[in-house]
Amino acid sequence: MNPSPFPTSSRRAFLKAAGTGAAVSALAGIKIPYVHAAEDNAIEIALVGCGGRGTGAAANALSVSGPPLKLVAMADVSPKKLEASLKNITNEHGAKVDVPAERQFIGFDGYKNAMDSLKPGGIVILTTPVAFRWVHYRQAIEKGVNVFMEKPVCTDGPTARRMLALDQLAKAKGMKVAVGLMCRHCKVRKELAERVHNGEIGDIVLLRAYRMQGPVASFRVKKKPENEPSELLYQIKNFHSFLWASGGAFSDFFIHNIDEACWMKNELPVSVRAAGGRHYREDWVDQNFDHYSCEYTFADGAKLFFEGRNMEGCDGEFATYVHGTNGMAIVSTAGHLPARSRIFRKQRVKSEEIRWAAAQPEPNPYQLEWDDFLAAIRADTPYNEVQRGVEISLVTAMGRMAAHTGQTITYEQALAWQPEFAPDVDKLTLDSPAPLRADADGKYPVPQPGITKKSEYDIPKPA
Numbered sequence: 001m002n003p004s005p006f007p008t009s010s011r012r013a014f015l016k017a018a019g020t021g022a023a024v025s026a027l028a029g030i031k032i033p034y035v036h037a038a039e040d041n042a043i044e045i046a047l048v049g050c051g052g053r054g055t056g057a058a059a060n061a062l063s064v065s066g067p068p069l070k071l072v073a074m075a076d077v078s079p080k081k082l083e084a085s086l087k088n089i090t091n092e093h094g095a096k097v098d099v100p101a102e103r104q105f106i107g108f109d110g111y112k113n114a115m116d117s118l119k120p121g122g123i124v125i126l127t128t129p130v131a132f133r134w135v136h137y138r139q140a141i142e143k144g145v146n147v148f149m150e151k152p153v154c155t156d157g158p159t160a161r162r163m164l165a166l167d168q169l170a171k172a173k174g175m176k177v178a179v180g181l182m183c184r185h186c187k188v189r190k191e192l193a194e195r196v197h198n199g200e201i202g203d204i205v206l207l208r209a210y211r212m213q214g215p216v217a218s219f220r221v222k223k224k225p226e227n228e229p230s231e232l233l234y235q236i237k238n239f240h241s242f243l244w245a246s247g248g249a250f251s252d253f254f255i256h257n258i259d260e261a262c263w264m265k266n267e268l269p270v271s272v273r274a275a276g277g278r279h280y281r282e283d284w285v286d287q288n289f290d291h292y293s294c295e296y297t298f299a300d301g302a303k304l305f306f307e308g309r310n311m312e313g314c315d316g317e318f319a320t321y322v323h324g325t326n327g328m329a330i331v332s333t334a335g336h337l338p339a340r341s342r343i344f345r346k347q348r349v350k351s352e353e354i355r356w357a358a359a360q361p362e363p364n365p366y367q368l369e370w371d372d373f374l375a376a377i378r379a380d381t382p383y384n385e386v387q388r389g390v391e392i393s394l395v396t397a398m399g400r401m402a403a404h405t406g407q408t409i410t411y412e413q414a415l416a417w418q419p420e421f422a423p424d425v426d427k428l429t430l431d432s433p434a435p436l437r438a439d440a441d442g443k444y445p446v447p448q449p450g451i452t453k454k455s456e457y458d459i460p461k462p463a
């Protein structure tokens with residue numbers, strides 16, 4: 001995929017971009033600790049971020065057949081989340097779970113203990129909101145453990161550059177690293193991509209993608225209730241509402257459709273312009289717009305139109321289409337599974353014009369991504385999906401940047417973007433103030449396209 005935006009080739013620059021502490025400069029040649037001996041040769045797994053996806057990813061991991069796997073440590077900032085997750089995973093995979101109280105870690109530092117609990121060759125699953133991805137990835141590199149990290153992997157220019165720099169160190173250590181863009185492991189989308197890349201629908205002139213749904217997950221939030229003791233934990237719990245924590249609903253929800261469109265085109269867009277707004281703000285105080293329209297442009301002039309919406313009472317669609325000079329294709333029809341990918345002879349979705357349709361039923365891509373990852377670990381073949389994860393996270397973020405600032409944003413501008421939503425996220429403790437402050441009315445700063453152009457909102461100075 002082009003462009004391939006590695007910022008610099010000098011090792012010193014990598015290290016500088018990768019982090020601030022001495023820990024990073026000591027990464028190369030680190031001795032991998034052997035902390036507790038296992039009774040068997042199981043690949044050990046630690047889970048950091050024990051919410052919905054973390055619980056699901058751990059279950060997918062433990063479902064892979066072949067040599068033994070064992071969940072040995074868990075970390076979260078919320079004891080309740082950890083407890084619920086452990087219960088769920090134990091119900092499904094009891095014999096493969098060995099997480100006694102001394103390997104359950106609560107707090108912002110728990111990720112270190114969880115990774116320390118792994119014997120060499122283990123895997124850490126990073127499924128917190130994206131804000132913490134680079135912090136946890138840096139530690140995984142220091143420990144030399146294999147990593148599964150969820151999408152998105154960065155939210156802005158500084159975190160994209162940092163992740164790319166860190167990734168050079170991971171590659172040098174031969175770590176296997178998976179990124180949760182699971183649709184890339186979907187067998188029918190893969191077959192479609194091959195057909196499209198082989199020219200079955202001619203030259204691609206247009207791609208369309210839609211994620212139009214209701215206000216799901218923590219898309220919107222009201223003023224922090226008095227009985228919530230911590231502003232920081234309130235924002236983390238409702239991470240889709242806060243740009244620093246998630247990149248907003250845009251980055252968190254829309255990335256998959258933007259990814260599969262770029263995959264079919266087999267390149268990254270060079271620029272984007274976008275519009276968006278908030279119709280019904282009422283007493284919701286989050287930072288999201290409720291609708292976004294993006295026009296991405298590729299180097300050859302082809303376009304990707306992306307429509308994202310989180311509103312009640314409107315048409316819904318969750319699909320991606322590709323139009324070529326000799327027909328069109330549906331990449332995904334209504335969500336992640338089943339994709340029901342098809343190729344049509346003309347530009348219409350008509351059953352009598354189907355040229356190829358994916359075989360049904362389709363295997364679950366959330367399981368396939370783990371099958372592939374573990375196969376690479378067991379065979380010791382190179383496996384690192386981070387660069388693609390960063391590129392797609394950045395292409396997604398650049399659509400959001402364009403909508404929030406009202407400016408056309410190029411890929412290079414997004415990569416060079418200076419404002420960082422949460423630069424000190426690695427220093428947070430349970431008592432820290434939140435990276436984003438509410439005003440006296442409990443409202444958070446929101447994007448103002450055309451007014452705030454150099455950052456996505458007025459970032460208040462620390463107190």
Ligand SMILES: NC(=O)c1ccc[n+]([C@@H]2O[C@H](COP(=O)([O-])OP(=O)(O)OC[C@H]3O[C@@H](n4cnc5c(N)ncnc54)[C@H](O)[C@@H]3O)[C@@H](O)[C@H]2O)c1
Pocket residue numbers: 048049050051052053054075076077078081082107108110111127128129130132150151152180181182236237252
């Ligand atoms: N690939 C997919 O289709 C898919 C689907 C859902 C979620 N995700 C991704 O997974 C990630 C988590 O989403 P989720 O839906 O599971 O959210 P969630 O709120 O259910 O889980 C996140 C968990 O992380 C914990 N956490 C937050 N900050 C932490 C920190 N610093 N240290 C330790 N624990 C911390 C939270 O307490 C919570 O238990 C997001 O990046 C999201 O985009 C991906």
